[in-house]
Amino acid sequence: MKKSIFYHAGCPVCISAEHDIINLIGVENVEIIHLGEDRSKIEVAERAGVQSVPALITPNGNVLHINFGASMEDVKN
């Protein structure tokens, strides 16, 4: 199965959601990307439709915004 991608920015809401997603779908099925540490991925995430973090991109490309930690504008600043 193609992996999902979980984008976050290290905020408490992000970390909590990361644990939940890993428990739900398995660590082997999701790539975790920290946009604060890997800023080159911010544009990739935005092109995929990510408007806030945490967000999960499913294997078929749908974006699930999960709760609300920070907007992408916050992440950039």
Add this chain to the structure above:
Amino acid sequence: MKKSIFYHAGCPVCISAEHDIINLIGVENVEIIHLGEDRSKIEVAERAGVQSVPALITPNGNVLHINFGASMEDVKN
């Protein structure tokens, strides 16, 4: 594993997220509750922390609000 509970209200955002969640975690791991059809569950969902639909309650009781379809106030009216 204890099941997750997915609450929705039949809106397009809900249906899309339902498909994604079933694909991600498996239909056998999630109970689907349509609050428009089973209105007695609205109070249960609110007590669990659901503020909008679609939302997923994880086996350990965390609430993941996924995208935004409708507020619980909308669901009640």
